[in-house]
């Protein structure tokens with residue numbers, strides 16, 4: 001009792017100075033009524049947050065209110081070494097894409113954070129990309145809802161994120177990030193609505209999240225290394241993918257990717273590596289392990305000619321010697337179990353330049369009737385121990 005009293009006293013004495021670290025968007029004139037444009041209030045509050053020299057200045061987006069924002073960029077560098085953005089209420093994009101105002105934004109994002117080290121975005125509120133009016137509008141470049149660029153030591157989540165016009169979250173050029181407790185949802189037929197895309201980044205952890213969208217739950221793209229993904233419930237969607245890499249002849253590099261403890265439910269793919277014909281570079285040291293699949297079309301898949309349609313694939317197979325592709329090697333698929341509703345439970349297509357040291361262990365995938373599933377493979381060097389289905393070329 002006495003301890004509690006002392007604690008309260010300390011809190012009361014300390015709170016005025018704590019409060020000064022808080023910058024509430026409502027105090028800057030934000031209405032939070034769901035339709036008034038609150039962009040200016042957020043921009044003004046951000047100037048103060050970013051300019052503050054206090055410990056962890058915090059942008060407060062209060063609970064129970066809905067703040068409509070036009071495309072907006074939060075830029076650093078900031079004065080404090082950590083900056084917090086607490087989204088407790090909802091931020092929402094304009095309802096119709098006809099009402100988006102682009103300013104000098106090149107149209108590729110709705111909300112962008114750039115050059116802010118020690119950025120913490122959490123609060124458990126909702127980010128609503130209002131993607132509906134965009135999804136049928138394929139001629140237009142559709143924006144990423146949340147783009148985070150060059151932010152070292154990022155902490156993202158808990159947060160709910162719904163209905164991005166295109167991919168929900170893009171992480172570009174960030175090192176040492178911890179992304180956790182996200183709940184990302186978009187309809188399963190919404191186009192290109194990846195959950196999280198990561199590129200040009202090192203040491204990124206993604207944990208304890210639920211992702212249900214119309215495209216990849218997580219895509220690991222060029223220039224990434226030491227990416228740790230664990231405890232994700234993925235589906236519907238297209239699975240967790242390394243790539244696509246090597247488009248338009250690009251040089252691409254990905255290595256040290258560790259994906260574990262994943263449930264894929266009614267996804268088109270599970271553990272996937274995809275590269276385009278004509279690229280170069282490598283995707284190596286990739287582990288997918290401790291994975292459950294429910295009704296997944298391609299639970300384990302490497303596709304070294306992601307672009308090629310069936311007739312073209314056949315043609316490329318014939319054109320030996322002119323092959324160019326991203327080198328795929330040192331890959332482990334371990335302890336993957338469950339059911340498939342697709343043609344091949346394991347599909348390893350390395351027909352372009354071959355894949356080396358591809359290790360499969362403890363795979364047990366059956367069709368929906370509990371019967372044996374099939375596997376296919378082409379130009380793969382490696383091994384398969386305790387594999388159901390058996391992979392003929394290993």
Ligand SMILES: *[C@@H]1O[C@H](CO)[C@@H](O)[C@H](O)[C@H]1NC(C)=O
Pocket residue numbers: 175176177178203205
């Ligand atoms: C990786 O990032 C985490 C923060 O998420 C940090 O604590 C850790 O020290 C980093 N590891 C290395 C090797 O830099």
Ligand SMILES: *[C@@H]1O[C@H](CO)[C@@H](O)[C@H](O)[C@H]1NC(C)=O
Pocket residue numbers: 200222223250251252253
């Ligand atoms: C891919 O990333 C690597 C390493 O960061 C970089 O050298 C290369 O230019 C990138 N490729 C493309 C096409 O951006």
Ligand SMILES: *[C@@H]1O[C@H](CO)[C@@H](O)[C@H](O)[C@H]1NC(C)=O
Pocket residue numbers: 230231232233261263
């Ligand atoms: C694995 O994932 C499940 C559910 O997604 C979670 O309950 C469990 O704690 C995770 N285990 C580890 C070791 O992360």
